[in-house]
Amino acid sequence: MIPAPFDHITPRTLDEAIRALASHGEEAKLLAGGHSLLPMMKLRLARPKLLVDLSRIAELSGIEAERDRIFIGALTTHYRIESSELLKEKCPLLPQTARVIGDVQVRNRGTVGGSLAHADPAADMPAAMLAVGAELLARGPEGERWLKAEDFFLGLMTTALGPSEILTKIRVPVLSGHHGTAYLKVPQKASGFAIVGVAVWLRVERQLCTEIGVGVTGLDAKPFRARRVEERMKGTNLAQSLVQAASSQVTQGVSPLDDIHASAEFRAHLARVYTARAIQEAAKRAGV
């Protein structure tokens, strides 16, 4: 399968890339690792006339800690996140999530920014970013702005990025105190994409859950933060019956996807079960 013809440019700076986007409008697409875009182009689900290849812009890659925040360049590959000692120590939910994306070859090429900006409803990384309360830096012709992960995902493959904006950086908090994290998913057998995936980080003080973030992917047309579940868990001792009662709230106000891989009813069931398991696993890792 060969994509329809297109032109390809490799800007050396972000400004050059933004100018190319602004002048070509909807005919241009950004190319990062290409592991979402190229398969779509082969199937003619996308037919851009111009690919703006970001791979030669050095400032877009890398992982750096600064006080209580970690900055991740949008072009950082899933493998770099999976194997980052810094992230394993300071924000382990990200490596835990990256390591179950696709397979080795896909993780070597696929990028965190590409995954977030593509906003596939079954992608893994959005769940983790929502759970830790990540912030995303968008740069466009008018300058830069930070977006909360919760405000970033608008719908099926739709984000808050403007037509000439580029997601350049992700900022996540250093998870401090007594905490535990987990990402659990039901993968679709052939592709590894999440039928349902749940990411959790929680903080425990004196055996009580004082803070919790729950990100859910695969269930609805867009990944979301399960605020109802979080509110039910906060302040509890994470007892199994409480976890199960809270997790049953994950489908409230949600329209579960329904496709050949799982019916809406089955997806909702999986979401409730996997939310409970992910919270319990995170609690176990926090020593509860």
Place this chain on the structure above:
Amino acid sequence: MPQKRVSLRINGRDYTHEVEPRLLLVHYLRDMIGLTGTHIGCETSICGACTVMLNGEAIKSCTVLTVQADGGEVLTIEGLGRAEELHPLQEGFWECHGLQCGYCTPGMILAAYQLLLRHPDPTEEEIRRGLDGNLCRCTGYQHIVDAVQYAARKMRESK
């Protein structure tokens, strides 16, 4: 559409060509360079038959454009060993019966090569996880795992 000039080092040799931006790396390797050891399977980045090393990392060459690989270094199965001096992985697949039809083998070996670069002494679980992106419809995988263990042992001993 305009052609783009690309320069790649493939198995230690330098090549420069004018290519269409949409030319996939696997087609470049097979049709323009003549290295047909890299196979085309699913063409959808699932099966792993087209796996090669690009700049030291295993990739699925059906999902990488040749222009993305410009300036890079590629290793294919032809560059791994020679008929008279097989790479330990090739020897392992031979000795342990790691193939039947052989279609998945070049990709399987390159994925295993990536695994051994990162984990010279892998557990069985690490081997299975490292080969997660490669499908074999003949062997049931057990002999492939044996072959990788054989190669890992041999490579450690020769160090």
